[in-house]
Amino acid sequence: MIQLNELPINKEYVKRKSTSFNFFHRRQQKVGPGALVGRYSLEDEIGRGGTGVVYRARDLRLERLVALKINYQEVGARSPGWGRLLREARLASALSHPSICTIYDVGEDGGLAYIAMEYIAGIRLSGLLVPAGLPNGLVNHFGRLISNAIAYAHEHGIIHGDIKPANAIATGSGQPKILDFGLAKHLSSIHADTAFSPSSSTDSGCAIGTFPYMAPEVLRGKRRGIWSDIWSLGVLLYELATGKLPFRGSTAFELATMIMISDPIPASREMPPVLREVICRCLRKEPHLRYHRAQEIAEELSRDSLPSLTACWREYTSSLGSC
Numbered sequence: 001m002i003q004l005n006e007l008p009i010n011k012e013y014v015k016r017k018s019t020s021f022n023f024f025h026r027r028q029q030k031v032g033p034g035a036l037v038g039r040y041s042l043e044d045e046i047g048r049g050g051t052g053v054v055y056r057a058r059d060l061r062l063e064r065l066v067a068l069k070i071n072y073q074e075v076g077a078r079s080p081g082w083g084r085l086l087r088e089a090r091l092a093s094a095l096s097h098p099s100i101c102t103i104y105d106v107g108e109d110g111g112l113a114y115i116a117m118e119y120i121a122g123i124r125l126s127g128l129l130v131p132a133g134l135p136n137g138l139v140n141h142f143g144r145l146i147s148n149a150i151a152y153a154h155e156h157g158i159i160h161g162d163i164k165p166a167n168a169i170a171t172g173s174g175q176p177k178i179l180d181f182g183l184a185k186h187l188s189s190i191h192a193d194t195a196f197s198p199s200s201s202t203d204s205g206c207a208i209g210t211f212p213y214m215a216p217e218v219l220r221g222k223r224r225g226i227w228s229d230i231w232s233l234g235v236l237l238y239e240l241a242t243g244k245l246p247f248r249g250s251t252a253f254e255l256a257t258m259i260m261i262s263d264p265i266p267a268s269r270e271m272p273p274v275l276r277e278v279i280c281r282c283l284r285k286e287p288h289l290r291y292h293r294a295q296e297i298a299e300e301l302s303r304d305s306l307p308s309l310t311a312c313w314r315e316y317t318s319s320l321g322s323c
Contacts, residue, residue: 031070031112038109040068040116047124049166051084051182056119059104066104067120071113084182085113091158092117092181099149101169101179120177125165125240133243136272137312142168142176143237143278144301145309149178150233151294154226159185161224163232164213165239174313183209185224211252212245216260216285226294227287233297234282234290241275242267246283260285274304 033055035042040057046067047054057068071085089106096102105116125142128134134142146168153160160167161183168176209218215231218224238246246264249255264283267276278300284290291297306312 037068037070037112037114038107040066042068059116065119066116067118069115069117082108082113085115088182088184089115091184091186095153095156095158097149097152099145099175099177101177120169120171122169122171125168125170125176128170129165129239129243131243133241133269135312135316136241136275137306138316139237139240140275140301140304140306141309141312142240144298145176146178147233147294147297150229151298154294157187159187159224159226160229161185162209163229163236164210165236174309211255212247214259217287219256219260227290230282230290230294233294234279237275237279237282238264241271242269272304274300
């Protein structure tokens with residue numbers, strides 16, 4: 001029997017989040033389209049999440065569009081909010097990959113911390129989801145390119161920690177780009193063969209991330225690593241292919257129980273054998289039975305002979321038919 005105390009709740013974290021949101025709410029009357037934050041003129045709000053809000057903005061110095069992520073939390077030179085934002089910017093800016101959003105700048109203005117990043121005109125993969133799932137060819141291409149990007153991050157010692165459709169965007173040509181490294185973690189020495197030991201606990205002993213995409217061992221308070229990103233990739237692939245999550249529950253406790261002890265819900269549609277095998281292996285409960293490297297996922301998906309991404313994307317966007 002799974003006990004409630006196996007799902008620890010960081011009450012101080014929840015309290016800080018509430019205080020941070022209240023601060024941001026008070027500042028909202030000053031932050032919005034037309035406002036100036038640093039050297040960035042805000043245009044439209046384009047996203048909102050657990051840690052902040054994102055605006056399309058214009059860099060007045062370089063005269064270009066950017067996406068400006070503004071943190072909910074009031075910051076100072078020594079505040080936890082500033083430290084987390086600075087860490088996110090440093091980790092993400094160390095990566096240069098065609099499927100990872102580029103970071104331009106990080107700063108603070110009047111108590112508001114921000115990250116300026118590449119503005120990507122497109123749609124988040126969560127916005128593409130339909131009840132029947134995406135065409136198999138498109139799922140394969142998205143999965144292969146995102147896995148390649150995650151493998152690149154891992155090779156540079158960075159765990160993403162929050163892989164999900166809402167944190168990836170498809171450009172006008174269908175190229176997926178990974179966003180939001182707010183929960184990313186740097187491992188000083190990381191290699192698939194030696195970093196595969198999820199035995200130590202998280203720093204706080206609390207599971208942090210987006211619940212439906214969190215690996216069983218993370219829900220139990222173990223540290224995140226390559227293995228947990230691999231699990232999240234499996235959930236993402238399943239959801240893109242079926243339009244649904246592989247584990248479901250009416251409460252957080254029920255969902256956590258399903259993730260930790262149950263098999264994925266059988267898919268209601270036919271999938272190519274390669275895609276089905278990749279998803280099944282990513283979602284093994286035991287971390288050592290999953291892929292050891294994200295690159296292996298990309299290589300497995302490359303075994304399927306498919307039309308080009310451009311052809312699949314064009315056909316999908318023009319007719320919403322099968323690729």
